[in-house]
Amino acid sequence: MKRKLLAIALVGAMTLSLAACGGSGSSGAGTDDSTAGAAASSGGGSSDANALRLVNGKIEVDAQLKALAKAYEEVSGVHVEIESMGGGVDIQGQLKQYYQGNNMPDIFVNGGATDFANWEGLLADMSGEKWVEDTEAEYVDGEGKVVGFPYTTEAIGLAYNADILEKAGIDPASITGPDSMKAAFETLDSKKDELGLTAVIGYCAEATNLYWSTGNHMFGIYEDEGLARDDTKYFDMLADGGKIDEERFEKYAEMIALFNQYSDPPLLVSGTYDQQILNFASGKYAFVTQGSWIGATMTADDKEQYEAAGNFKVGMLPYAFEEGQDTILTNSPSWWAVFDGEKADAAKAFLQWCSEDAGQKILVEDAGFISPFASCTYVADDPFAQTITDYTQAGKTSGWHWLNNKEGLAQNALGVVYQDYAAGNIPDAATFTKTVSQVTAQYYGS
Amino acid sequence: MKTKAQGNSALSFILLIAGIVLLVAALAMDVMGTKFAGRGAMLIFGIIAFFAGLYLIPTMKHHRKIVYFIFLFPLLFTFAVTVIIPLVLGIGYSFTDWTGVKITKFVGLANYMSMFKDPAFIYSILITFVFVIINMVLINVIGFCLALLCTSSIKASGFFRAAYFLPNLIGGIVLGYIWQFVFNNVLIGMTNHISLLSQSKTALLCIVVVYLWQYGGYIMLIYITGLTQVPGDVLEAANIDGATPMQTLFQIKIPMIASTITICTFLTLTSAFKQFDVNMALTNGAGSVPNFMGAYLSNGTQMLALNIYNTAIAKNSYAVGQAKAVLFFIILAVVSLIQVRISNSKEVEL
Incomplete structure (x- = not known):
């Protein structure tokens, strides 16, 4: 009998421990710390039931956003937890895991139509919010509902080192088309030693880690350069089975050929983003094919080199592959969306506060964002802020439509073609055009 | 005595019913999204009551079986939750248009059809097979040679064993980035500013080299164990009979470690099939193939596992990725079955 009792007790203990494991899983509300910890830099799952959670896709401004959250907590008493992801983390994949684990953040970042499509029917409608009146950069979904809050503006243009151009006697305003661009490149190339340049341009077509630069941003130039903000002519062609306007693309390909020719050979097919920005910040390249986001890197990570190079002035030129193209491409690179859950109203209130004076002051002055809100009076302390403001005020901007390209186009198709072109496997502009057109048709067809 | 049995049977019945009711109620509450805090406890007590009832069922004939089942249950349950259910769900997802968030409809075999029409996927399968064969041969040959060296009477063989094994202790991702630096920044001077990683063919070779470097030492260690177990008296007898070192190697050592060779062959086979981390860190699959089908x-350098990952994550088509994963599972299952067969027949021979 004693043995029997013992056996029963043991069985009971085993089932209890088993059920305890099952129990915590099914209770659902517990935060999934293992996955949260893997991606979050903030960690520390807050137990405050009213706290908001924001998944941020720009890890470089993690500290500034935490300061923003703290300022908001002082005003409203609502704690906002910032969870930053970046540097190669697949944010949408992580968010899907959160969704499966019943652990959705209240505010999270979305980069374009494909990202928003993942969450169709799950996002809060923000059409009635006050901030919507104050901006043109909000994300509107297919049904006309406002589902994305813009928090910054970024620009894609041919970034240049103004001091070097001045020393070489080149007026940036004189570069208005392929011929003048080529002439400027040749002049710079002939004065390389005297100007202390390693190469005329820092263009990198490495496909393993930098496919996004070529496949998204450089390709986006073909889609939008010189067009009105809402003109989607070439994007529509692409969306329709991956078609390319070969005449336009071939002129664009000639410009890429120019970049291939004058880029720094070690950088061209096997460089890294860090090398590219560091060399530009140290004054070794006159031009660089990255957008306004590099300003933050130049003034933070590469601060010493940038100071040593004299904190030179920078500016942006249109990627004028056809004569008369005079716009740079600006857009909100991603948006914050609100998950339509219990705390949607609190999240909306937080975003409204972010769009107002106190929030904008931190976002612009500390985080270096270029405000998409008309009423904002702060100017970011970013090397590129002035040039973006100038182009915007002159109305010389085009939109970004590459955000809505078929998902993975850059990584799985285009990046490698640019690398092939740079490495010389693709001999000329015509072949490059044909290959890109074949690859996009294939990718959209599959 | 009879009344006790009846009492037991009534108690068992009540416990079983109560257990099931509590279990179902707790699960139903969870599915309906009620936030009632006691549902975890309900679930636990339900399970305990159920098993207590099961234990008390008044039967002599099946009592032992019931006890076995109760003891086995925790393992079976864990196995089901971590292996069986995901497998079934995964196969199920491959017939839908799952996006990772929601399912809108069943699409039948469409995912499988599209995957076989995709030249990129077929190319991935092909290079994976080529990679597996090359690696299997190279790693075994090199691992065996290293093992021979390290078991011979050279000086500091302990140091060499450790040195060859060390790369295996570094994670594949880290190894990939280290070698990426080597190929892109160090060796580039010798290759005329064109990185080996930027051309598909040389990039594939690079992956083979890195993988060899990572895995060779590990296989060497297994061969060393095999070689040291060859009985000394046999070798001595061969020596006395005047066998040359070559004869000893081919006539005695290799036949004696046949089972080790089988193990190593299949270890390299399956691990090369599942190659992912080095591939991802070193090239992330990039590379051009101008004309394939x-x-x-x-x-150009994307192996099967990375192709599956990219389909799901980068191309955001989870369902197709799932379908590819099912095929991958079938391939690996076949390989493993063959492995079990062959190693079994070898054991009979010995």
Whole structure:
């Protein structure tokens, strides 16, 4: 009998421990710390039931956003937890895991139509919010509902080192088309030693880690350069089975050929983003094919080199592959969306506060964002802020439509073609055009 | 005595019913999204009551079986939750248009059809097979040679064993980035500023080399164990009979470690099939193939596992990725079955 009792007790203990494991899983509300910890830099799952959670896709401004959250907590008493992801983390994949684990953040970042499509029917409608009146950069979904809050503006243009151009006697305003661009490149190339340049341009077509630069941003130039903000002519062609306007693309390909020719050979097919920005910040390249986001890197990570190079002035030129193209491409690179859950109203209130004076002051002055809100009076302390403001005020901007390209186009198709072109496997502009057109048709067809 | 049995049977019945009711109620509450805090406890007590009832069922004939089942249950349950259910769900997802968030409809075999029409995927399968064969041969040959060296009477063989094994202790991702630096920044001077990683063919070779470097030492260690177990008296007898070192190697050592060779062959086979981390860190699948089945491919160095990952994550088509994973599972299952067969027949021979 004693043995029997013992056996029963043991069985009971085993089932209890088993059920305890099952129990915590099914209770659902517990935060999934293992996955949260893997991606979050903030960690520390807050137990405050009213706290908001924001998944941020720009890890470089993690500290500034935490300061923003703290300022908001002082005003409203609502704690906002910032969870930053970046540097190669697949944010949408992580968010899907959160969704499966019943652990959705209240505010999270979305980069374009494909990202928003993942969450169709799950996002809060923000059409009635006050901030919507104050901006043109909000994300509107297919049904006309406002589902994305813009928090910054970024620009894609041919970034240049103004001091070097001045020393070489080149007026940036004189570069208005392929011929003048080529002439400027040749002049710079002939004065390389005297100007202390390693190469005329820092263009990198490495496909393993930098496919996004070529496949998204450089390709986006073909889609939008010189067009009105809402003109989607070439994007529509692409969306329709991956078609390319070969005449336009071939002129664009000639410009890429120019970049291939004058880029720094070690950088061209096997460089890294860090090398590219560091060399530009140290004054070794006159031009660089990255957008306004590099300003933050130049003034933070590469601060010493940038100071040593004299904190030179920078500016942006249109990627004028056809004569008369005079716009740079600006857009909100991603948006914050609100998950339509219990705390949607609190999240909306937080975003409204972010769009107002106190929030904008931190976002612009500390985080270096270029405000998409008309009423904002702060100017970011970013090397590129002035040039973006100038182009915007002159109305010389085009939109970004590459955000809505078929998902993975850059990584799985285009990046490698640019690398092939740079490495010389693709001999000329015509072949490059044909290959890109074949690859996009294939990718959209599959 | 009879009344006790009746009492037991009534108690068992009540416990079983109560257990099931509590269990179902707790699960139903969870499915309906009620936030009632006691449902975890309900679930636990339900399970305990159920098993207590099961234990008390008044039967002599099946009592032992019931006890076995109760003891086995925790393992079976864990196995089901971590292996069986995901497998079934995964196969199920491959017939839908799952996006990772929601399912809108069943699509039948469409995912499987599209995957076989995709030249990039077929290319991935092909290079994976080529990679597996090359690696299996190279790693075993090199691992065996290293093992021979390290078991011979050279000086500091302990140091060499450790040195060859060390790369295996570094994670594949880290190894990939280290070698990426080597190929892109160090060796580039010798290759005329064109990185080996930027051309598909040389990039594939690079992956083979890195993988060899990572895995060779590990296989060497297994061969060393095999070689040291060859009985000394046999070798001595061969020596006395005047066998040359070559004869000893081919006539005695290799036949004696046949089972080790089988193990190593299949270890390298399956691990090369599942190659992912080095591939991802070193090239992330990039590389151009100008003309394959009439298409220009951008995934010149993408092995099967990475292709599956990219389909799901980068191309955001979870369902197709799932379908590919099912095929991958079948391939690996077949390979493992063959492995079990062959190693079993070898054991009979010995």
